[in-house]
Amino acid sequence: MAIVSIIGRPNVGKSSLFNRIAGQRLAIVDDLPGVTRDRLYAPITTDRGQFYLVDTGGLEEENSERPFAESVRRQVHLALAESDLVLFVVDGRGGINALDREVAMTLRRSERPVLVVANKIDDPKHDEAYYDVFELGFEEAIPVSAEHNRNISTLLEMIEERLPRQESLDAEDEIRVALVGRPNVGKSSILNELTGSDRSLVSDIPGTTRDVVDSVVVRDDRRFRFVDTAGLRRKSRIDSRLEYYSTVRTFQAIDRSDVVLLVMEGTEVATDQDKRLAGHIVEQGRGLVLVVNKWDLVSKDPSFGPKLLKKIREELSFVDHAPVVFVSALSGRSVGRLPEAICRVQENRCRRIVTSRLNEMLRDILAFERMPGDGKGRYLRISYLAQVSVTPPTFVFFVNDPSLVTVAFERYVIRQLRKMETFEGTPLRLFWRKKRPSAASTA
Structure with a gap:
């Protein structure tokens, strides 16, 4: 599937342009330079098929003292290596500066097709303000306003024209996997080991993965979409807009996943934050693998x-199925054991018990010594009883x-269900309904 990268x-x-095209708030948007540090992927569906849209951290000046400037530049070069088309975003209202020219030089060296997007042109009366972008040496440019949705449909048409027609992505075959946990427990390092590339910034500074990063990997004919997230901090430490956004995004990543890898550090397991995350995972009905x-x-x-396993089972007893x-x-x-564990858990999430087996279980339940x-x-x-979903x-x-x-x-019934079939890694939901009287009994 083609890849279109947003660079600038x-x-x-x-990120505003990315969110506008993707149709959902996937990238953190803030006025602080350098907020989008990692690449973010989203599948976009058009009349010509689908492509991946990639948001990147902003290129910094070469002499920038920001700690992630070099890492962000590496991410941009990696995104360029993967791209079929580059959207070079500039501030159409503010004009071209030296850094834009430096970015343009980087893009020209890549020899990738480039479409210049002059953002923040809210009104057609200001279109002439973007003419300066042609001095960057690219043949095509378009004025848009991501904030006000101006010319976005035209931009999509221009993207479509430059991409080969493709079959649409069948996402149903994917297993969506979220990596969650406290800051600095190694989520990004695990993701990089699983994907075989440096897709998520790795640093020993807690919270270096502030946004959610999707990586698609195929192993043994199974496709996994791995989502790395910022670490969940104690509530008292969530004191900035950035950390608040990331905390919300962690829960959103769980909500849109099939299986969650809850990553803990061997020296400190089953913390309050771990319990909070595990509780949300169970509430949302997601599969769970505990990773130490x-x-x-x-x-x-x-x-x-x-001893450590015993502590985990005692402190996280409500997820003893994981x-x-x-x-x-x-x-x-x-780390290579994780894909197999993920597949096993997802298979169990999809498991159905045939009616005859349910009737056997009902007999066992009714034999309970005291209802x-x-x-x-x-x-x-x-x-x-019936399995409804x-x-x-x-x-x-x-x-x-x-x-x-x-x-x-209810716990007894759940234990009986788990004895009857393999439900490792998946929560079970039980509902109790009052049996309606039959028509004969009410006549």
Whole structure:
């Protein structure tokens, strides 16, 4: 599938343009130069098929003292290497400056097709302000306003004309995987190990992945879309617009994923933030794999592994269905086990139990030595049950009185379901409905 990259100096509206074309707020938009530090991918559907739109961190001046300037430049060069078309965004209202000329030189060296986009031209009366962009040496340019949606449809038509007709992307075959966890636990390093490229900025400064980055990887005929996210900080530390956006985006990434890798550090597992994330993952019905990173730093004592696993199971008992994988992203140890675990969990999320097996389980449940009751002689009676959906597996029990169901009994039923079929890594949802009287009994 073709790749179209949005490139330009900081603060010319690249992320606003990306969001406008993508139709959703995927990139953090702020007035602070350098806010979009990583590349962000979004599949765009047009009449001619689909392409990936890529937002990049802004190119900085060569003498910039910002800590990520060199990393961002590397990301831009990597995006250029992958691009079929480049959208070179400039500030059409503010005019061309020396950095725009430097960016233009970088783009001309790449020999990629370039379409200059003069952003922030809100009114046709100001179109002549963008004529200066032609001094950059490119043949084609268009004035737009990402904020006011001006000329965006025309821009899309120009993009379509420059891309080969392609078959539309079948995203149903993808397994969408979110990598979440506290800052600096190694999510980006794990992502890079899984994808085989430096797709997410890696630094020992907590929070270096501020936005969400999608990477598509094919392994053993299975396609994975990995989403790396900023680390979730304690609420008291979320004191800037940037961190707030990223925290919200972490939860959004979970919501649009199939399976979530909750990454923890071997020296500090099951923190309050880990529990908060795990709770949201279960609430959203997503598959879960617990990943313990930096295992090489803590695994010298052979007895430490079982102790750590015991602690994880005790502290995160509400997700005891999730597999635990110990890895070292630094050395690559056991990271290769993650795709298999992801596939296994996703398969379990899609699992259905045939009716005959459900009837067997119902007999086992009814053999429970004491059904829950109200203490006044009324006990729970189950008439029948059905699996009504998957992702996650969802079951409805028709009973005489749903208010008689206790938490302990519901846990017992879930244990029975997990004994009957393999539901590793996926939550199960149970609903209790009052059985309606039959027509014969009401006649």
